[in-house]
Amino acid sequence: MGTERSSSSDEKKLIMEPLLSDNPNPKGGLRTMPFIIANEAFERVASIGLHSNMIMYLTREYNLETTAATIILFIWSAVTNLMPVLGAFISDSYAGRYRMVGFGSIATLLGMVLLWLTTIIPDAKPPLCDPASSICEPPTASQLLFLYSSLGFMSVGAGGIRSSSLAFGADQLNNREDNLQNAGILQRYFSWYYVAVSVSSMFAVTCIVYIQDKLGWKVGLGVPAALMLLSVLSFFLASSFYVKLKAKTSLLTGLAQVIVASYKNRHMKSPSQATDDNIYHIRKKSMLLLPSEKLSWLNKACIVRDPQQDLTSDGRATNPWSLCTVDQVEELKALIKVIPLWSTGIIIGVTLDQHSFPIQVSTMDRKITSNFEIPPGSFGIFMIITVILWIALYDRIIIPLASKLSGKSTYLSLKKRLGIGLFCSSASMAAWAIVETFRREIAIKEGFSDDPRAVINMSSMWLLPHLVLGGLAMAFNTIGQSQFYYTELPRSMASISSTLLGIGSSTASLVSSFIINVVDKVTRSGGKESWVSANINKGHYDYYYWLLAGLSMANFIYFLVCSKAYGPCEDEGKEKDNTITEEH
Structure with a gap:
């Protein structure tokens, strides 16, 4: 009788654990993590480093008008963001994650080499503009085709790597006997994976862009290609150690x-x-x-x-x-079930999108010393630093201490992390709205109503609470979303689960554009100054940020409703089962 009951319990447990199940395969484990994370990190440094300064390359080296160059980059970005969806489908249905990451790495390397060759081969791009006559020869069709081919290969490569790399790394860790401990290991993996991506992005927008500006395009485009070569080598170097799960069909x-x-x-x-x-x-x-x-x-x-x-x-x-x-x-059913909670990540994406336009900070005192001031576009680094510091604090101090005090593995559940991130997002926008209110009042008092570019007597460090809260929102919600999708969806949908965050970010960009357009049209009606006016001292960006803070709080309440309707997550179910087992 007891054996039958135990067998029934084990069978039920296996059914409930589509992703965190035991894996007797001796391959995989932590030894594969440096190779997988390095592959993603080098790819991000190379691709983001190229994208950050590509507008300058197209306008100066290809003699393209700013509008035409912007359209090219917009299309390139849109295709790059959509390719991981196709990559996830191919990975889960046909190729498998190992082959997909490997193919993506090679395709990205090929694209970067082709782009680098445009700086080496004289006929690959038009001659430089003649300063004396101001005559600029446009690129030929073959030259544009060569350029588009390089961008296309990089988009295809990004689809392969970004759709499968995160899930492929998690596959290596799904061989633990203690499922609660396994969930904790996965949580650490997702957190440190995101740290690697964040540090890579930070390095790309600083060092790579600096190299391109100071050492020229041959070196500036050659360095990302060399880094991508290291990415490919780091991935295939550990090929014999990987757990390579077979793909399902269609x-x-x-x-x-x-x-x-x-x-x-x-x-x-x-x-x-x-x-x-x-x-x-x-x-x-x-x-x-x-x-x-x-x-x-x-x-x-x-x-x-x-x-x-x-x-x-x-x-x-x-x-x-x-x-x-x-x-x-x-x-x-699993996919339909996560959609409501997935939708709660759209508004937080809208709030994070606002940091792409550092308008206010450019009018504030950004000096650290008498000879150095922080560039406006670099203030996002404070959010990245917050993410890294919080993950280190949470992973190395808070969790070990809490586990020691409780006598068992302890960590925040996925839904709690998502909720905390959404609340921090709302608080972040409220903090920005308060600072903007004071910034606007000071600008008017100092007589800069008609000069939106004037620097006022207010330290930019007042934005730190906003940036720190934004960083915490990313640390809790963005990372939590990645683990939530991977844990809650069946193993066969792992690569698709890793693209849901990217789809949410793309949707958030569209929603953000829609909101700001509506705000602009509504608030400028009747001849009034728009809240989001080009003159930030006459507009009311503080009202706009309060609107986003309100939407974020409404989104938080919506999340609570969806969370209750969703029921317990996989990690909550395992923790409950562990507690019952210990009591008996």
Whole structure:
């Protein structure tokens, strides 16, 4: 009796753990982390370092108008952000994560080498403008094709690396017997992975851009290519140590099949009303024997009405668009289930987007010493420093101390981290609104109402509370989102889960543009000065930031509702199971 109960408990536990399950494979582990993280870090340094200063290269070396160059970079950025979605589909459905990261690394390296060759080959770009006559020869079609090819390879490469690198690293750690400890290890991995990306970004926008400005384009574009070569070598160097999971077949097609099959079978009796003769179509070697009761209307997609007609001799569906497996149904349910919580990350993305336009800080006193002042575009470094310091403090001091005091592995649950990040985001915008109110009043008192570029007598260090809170929002929510998607979605959807954060960021950019356009049109009606006027001393950016703070707080309340409706996460379930086990 006890053996049966134990067996049933173990089976249930396996079903509930699609990602954090035991893995007896001796490969993988922490020894592979330096190679995987280095691969991503070098790719980010190379790509961000190129993108940061590319507008100067296109206008000065290719003689392109600023508008044309901007359009090219916008399209390049848009394609680069969308490619990880395609990369995730190919990775999860056909190629596998190892092959996808390897292919992406090689494609990115090829793109950077081609771009570097434009500085070496004289005919690869038009001659420089003649200063005397101000005549600028435009690039030819073949020259633009060569340029576009380099940008295209880099976009394809980014799709391969960014869609699979994070999940591939997590695959190496899924071999622990203690599932609660495994969840803690994953949390550390996601945190330090994000630190590596943040440090890489910080290095790219400072050192790489400096090299391009001071040493010229041959060296400036050659360094990113050399770093990308190191990225490729670091990844393939540890190839024999990696855990290489096989891909499933056509994941997105399978999700579409569930929708079509459930619609076709919509008139069928629901599973709760079905007779005992109904059989669910089960994938071979699957631990899922029955579909869950949530979104039960989708369960009609996996009911076998007539085994002789619906199934082949080897147990496969005769028509996969009319009959799906229980696993397919549960994968779609899992994706639908996370969408409400995923949507709560859009507004925090909107608030973080505001740091791309350091308008106010350029009018404040930015001097650190009498001979040095911080560039306006570099103030985001305080957010990155906050992220790094908090992760180090949390990982090395707070968690070990809390675990020692409680006598067991202790850490903040995923939903708590997401919620804290959203609250910090709202507080960050409120702090910015308060500082902007005082900055505007000082500018008017000093007689700079008509001079938006004038530097006022107010230290830019007043923005530190806003920047620190923004950094904490990133540390809690952004990193938490990555682990949340990876943990909550089935293993077969791991690469797609790693792209959800990027999709949210892209959506946030569109929403941010929509909000500022609406604010501009509404507040300038009747001949009034717009809140987001080009003259920041006449506008009311403080009102705009208060609006974003209010939207962020409303988003936090929306998150609480979604969180309660979602139920316990995987990490909360494991902690509860561990507690029950210890009590007995």
